[in-house]
Every structure is written in C-alpha cells, then in structure tokens.
Amino acid sequence: MNAEAQTRDPERTRETILEAATGLFIEHGVSAVSMSDIAKTAKVTKSLIHHHFGSKAELWETVKETAFTEYFSGQMAMLEEAEDPAPALLKDSVEEYFHFLKNNPGVVRLFAWTHLEGDSTCVEMDQKLVALGAERIRQVQEKGLFRKDVNPSHVVATFCMACTQWFEAKCHHQHWPGMGSDEDFLEDFLKLLLDGLLPRDASDTDR
Numbered sequence: 001m002n003a004e005a006q007t008r009d010p011e012r013t014r015e016t017i018l019e020a021a022t023g024l025f026i027e028h029g030v031s032a033v034s035m036s037d038i039a040k041t042a043k044v045t046k047s048l049i050h051h052h053f054g055s056k057a058e059l060w061e062t063v064k065e066t067a068f069t070e071y072f073s074g075q076m077a078m079l080e081e082a083e084d085p086a087p088a089l090l091k092d093s094v095e096e097y098f099h100f101l102k103n104n105p106g107v108v109r110l111f112a113w114t115h116l117e118g119d120s121t122c123v124e125m126d127q128k129l130v131a132l133g134a135e136r137i138r139q140v141q142e143k144g145l146f147r148k149d150v151n152p153s154h155v156v157a158t159f160c161m162a163c164t165q166w167f168e169a170k171c172h173h174q175h176w177p178g179m180g181s182d183e184d185f186l187e188d189f190l191k192l193l194l195d196g197l198l199p200r201d202a203s204d205t206d207r
Contacts, residue, residue, distance in 0.1 A: 010052075013044060013048060013052065014052045014053075016042045016043075016044065017038065017042045017044060017048070017049055017052055017053065017059075018053075018059075018062065018063065018066065019042075020038050020041040020042035021033070021038045021042075021059050021060075021063055022063050022066070022067070022106070023041070024037055024038060024041060025060065025063055025110065025113065026106045026109045026110055026113075027109075029113040029116065029117060030056075030060050030113060030117060030119070031117055033056075034056075035049055035050075035056055038056075038059070061121065063110070064110065064114070065125075067104070067106070067107045067110055068107070068125060069125075071096075071097070071100040071104075072125045072128075072129065074096065075093065075096055075097070075129055076128065076129065076132065078092065078093065078096065079093070079129075079132045079133060079136055080132070082136055085136040085137075085139050085140050086140065086145065087140055087145055087146065087194060087197070089136055089140070090136075090137060090140070090155070090159075090193075090194065090197075091190055091194060093133060093159070094159045094163065094186075094189070094190060094193065095186065095190075097159065097160065097163050098163045098166075098182075098186050101163055101164065101166075101167045102167065102182055105167070108164070108167045108168055111164055111168065112168050129156075130153060130156050130157075133152075133156045134152035134153040134155070134156050135152070137152035137155050137156070138152045144199060145199075146197040146198070146199070147197055147198065147199045147200060148199075150197065155193075155197065158193065159189075159193060162189055163189075166182075166185060
C-alpha cells in the first residue's frame with residue numbers, strides 16, 4: 001500500500017493495520033510483537049499506526065474487542081431476551097460459546113496469549129456477560145429447577161473454562177486414549193453440567 005493509497009483510503013489503511021496486528025498477535029503474542037513488526041507486515045509507517053490506533057496497547061485492545069464483539073453481542077441478546085429463563089438457556093449458552101471457539105481458532109490463541117501474559121484488561125465485556133449469565137442461572141435456581149447450593153458465577157466460570165481449555169489444549173489431549181470428537185465432548189460435558197445442577201433433595205431447593 002503506497003502513501004497515496006493510504007491518504008486516499010484511510011479506512012482501508014486502518015483495516016490493513018488491524019489485520020496485520022491481529023495475525024501477528026495470534027502467532028506470537030503481544031509482548032513479542034513490536035510496532036515495527038506491525039508496520040512492516042501492513043506495509044505502512046509506524047506514524048500511521050499511531051495515527052489510527054495510538055499505542056500498541058490501544059491497538060491490542062482494538063484487536064481483542066473486534067475478535068470478541070460478534071459473540072458478545074449474540075450472547076448478550078440471548079440472555080437479555082430470556083426474561084423467564086429455563087435450564088435450556090444454559091445449554092444454549094454453552095453450545096453458543098463452544099461453537100464460537102471452534103469456528104474461531106484465532107480467538108482461542110488470543111485468549112491463550114492473554115492468559116499467558118497475565119492480561120487482565122479485557123474485563124468489561126466479560127463482566128457484563130458473567131453478571132447477566134449468573135443472574136439468569138440464579139433465576140432458574142429460584143424456580144427450584146437448579147440446585148441452590150452452587151454459586152451461579154461459578155457455573156458460568158465452569159463452562160467458560162472447560163470450553164476454552166478444550167480448544168487451547170487440544171493438541172495435547174487429542175492423543176489421549178479414547179478421546180472423542182469436539183461434539184462428543186460437548187455432549188458429555190452438557191450431561192455432566194446440567195445433571196450436576198439438578199436438585200438432589202428437598203434441602204437443595206430450600207437453601
């Protein structure tokens with residue numbers, strides 16, 4: 001992309017920078033990628049990157065937001081529309097997240113890098129989803145359809161961690177004896193999760 005094209009189409013320049021940064025961050029992590037690396041891959045000057053995104057940290061935030069927004073919007077809409085939630089909402093939410101990760105391996109790598117590098121900045125969207133998801137689970141508990149002796153936020157954390165780890169560590173556990181396909185795992189995980197949340201006795205529904 002030459003200087004004339006950059007000036008003529010700033011939006012395309014921004015997209016090119018974002019695509020280059022996303023690819024590099026996915027492959028190498030944030031810490032190992034410099035602004036010079038991004039500029040070289042995008043075939044732009046570092047000053048253009050600063051113009052469109054500011055710092056590398058701000059560019060990283062944009063990469064994460066872009067990668068996660070589509071899932072966030074769909075999942076939030078599902079939770080917001082469920083004014084009278086039932087256990088099936090949890091099943092649908094797990095399936096939605098699982099298939100989002102399966103269809104977006106680059107996002108799985110981005111998540112892995114954030115965990116490895118101790119990045120705790122991507123919390124706003126997470127907090128909204130966890131808060132609303134936990135509230136929907138609490139509402140199901142109040143109906144007596146899920147056991148009440150389990151922290152709703154821990155339920156959300158359990159399925160998020162299990163699904164994320166399934167894909168992050170797949171290169172390792174896929175060689176374990178007897179391991180099934182992605183869909184086999186999802187089916188079994190849902191059985192364990194949903195059956196584990198069923199009230200065990202009267203004390204579970206009274207707490």
